[in-house]
Amino acid sequence: MSARKLAVFLMIFLAAGCGRAKDKKDQVSIKKLKNGHYQLLVNKSPYIIKGVCYSPVPIGKSHLFNYMCDPAKPWIVDGKLMQEMGINTIRLYMPGDELSFCKSMIEELYTLYGIRTILGHDLGFWGYPPANYAELEFREEVTANVLEVVDYFKDTPGLMIWNLGNENNYSFDGRLNPWSSDEIDEMQNFNDKRKARAKIYYSFVNELAKKIKKIDSNHLVSLGNGETVGLKSAALYCPDVDLIGAIVYRGKVFGSFFKEIKRKFDKPVVLTEFGCDAYNMERQAEDQRNQAKFLKSQWLDMQKHMANGDGVGNCLGGAIFEWTDEWWKKSDSDRDSWSVHDTFAGWGMGAYAFDAKAGKNMNEEWFGLVGLSPELENGINKRTPRKVYYVLRQLWNEKYKRETSSKLKLKVKSKK
Numbered sequence: 001m002s003a004r005k006l007a008v009f010l011m012i013f014l015a016a017g018c019g020r021a022k023d024k025k026d027q028v029s030i031k032k033l034k035n036g037h038y039q040l041l042v043n044k045s046p047y048i049i050k051g052v053c054y055s056p057v058p059i060g061k062s063h064l065f066n067y068m069c070d071p072a073k074p075w076i077v078d079g080k081l082m083q084e085m086g087i088n089t090i091r092l093y094m095p096g097d098e099l100s101f102c103k104s105m106i107e108e109l110y111t112l113y114g115i116r117t118i119l120g121h122d123l124g125f126w127g128y129p130p131a132n133y134a135e136l137e138f139r140e141e142v143t144a145n146v147l148e149v150v151d152y153f154k155d156t157p158g159l160m161i162w163n164l165g166n167e168n169n170y171s172f173d174g175r176l177n178p179w180s181s182d183e184i185d186e187m188q189n190f191n192d193k194r195k196a197r198a199k200i201y202y203s204f205v206n207e208l209a210k211k212i213k214k215i216d217s218n219h220l221v222s223l224g225n226g227e228t229v230g231l232k233s234a235a236l237y238c239p240d241v242d243l244i245g246a247i248v249y250r251g252k253v254f255g256s257f258f259k260e261i262k263r264k265f266d267k268p269v270v271l272t273e274f275g276c277d278a279y280n281m282e283r284q285a286e287d288q289r290n291q292a293k294f295l296k297s298q299w300l301d302m303q304k305h306m307a308n309g310d311g312v313g314n315c316l317g318g319a320i321f322e323w324t325d326e327w328w329k330k331s332d333s334d335r336d337s338w339s340v341h342d343t344f345a346g347w348g349m350g351a352y353a354f355d356a357k358a359g360k361n362m363n364e365e366w367f368g369l370v371g372l373s374p375e376l377e378n379g380i381n382k383r384t385p386r387k388v389y390y391v392l393r394q395l396w397n398e399k400y401k402r403e404t405s406s407k408l409k410l411k412v413k414s415k416k
Helices: 003-018 074-085 099-113 136-153 190-215 231-237 257-264 288-304 335-339 353-358 387-396 398-415
Strands: 028-032 038-042 049-053 089-092 116-121 159-164 220-226 243-247 269-274 315-320 370-377 380-385
Touching (some): 038 315, 074 099, 074 370, 116 136, 136 190, 159 190, 190 220, 220 231, 220 269, 288 315, 387 398
Parallel strands (some): 049 089, 116 159
Antiparallel strands (some): 370 380
């Protein structure tokens, strides 16, 4: 029996009631400890999110490709690799147009591998026509879509968190997908305009959060935010979210990030995007060593700020950007480029010191924990885990933690 057939057989076996109970509804909650730290609970047991952003677009396709409808089911292969590494959660940016396929994927990842899902919705921010949260009609349209999605997925085994938004707050100052109203346009002061947009947007998210909780009381609602921008306004106008889902790229460690969260909006936080690419712009070569070095450092810094750690105690874990490389990123309109692993850098970040001198050093096509090959295996591009996969496996998979600990003890004994 092939690996794929065996996996499908196991899925059917487990779904029939011989494994995880499909009819049991998980209860996801957050507990505030006596020391002021926050702890994520799933069915009353502590849960640390060891996650990845998941969007396995194959070589030769763009982001428009609906991988959830792929008959090859890439998540069957990916899920096994993730489980081996110790990954327990994926982040999905959107559920896609065919909700049934997304639902099946979420169920299969959980039933087969115990991997749970943070399910996102961009609230129309990246769609067409352009988003304008000042318009009642637009807000009503987005609300209807979100609530339809929530009602459809609310009982899905493996679902854990609803994440609302994806860097939408960067529109407040007009630098990304700007929107406005006549009232805002009449304001003379730039900061007044920014605050007005923040109030409109975060109030809208808060109303959504309350409506979601009426439909689904078993899962958490997260405010998807770029960095800590706008969170003082969020504290005023969006108190009903359970946590913050923050996208953060700050190099080897996160500096004052967790303290900023505590000060601006005292909610627990999941890093819904963080990471390091595997290409060195200075050397013009793949650099798995520095990717592994940076991601290990980032995770250890996050651990320090988890419940009962030495830090702030508001970190619930995070989702690394990302599981596989995305070969389409250089140009989503140039089909020929989708089959080329381009080494362009879309933006610069000096905190990634190993190639910061190159200026633009963040290589969007090279962030994968797993590289892709044009060679096909089981109907999908062959996966090749990078060095970071094995480094994090020792931190995330208890089996490899124990093995590493045993080896260290043997070394100490042999020296004696």
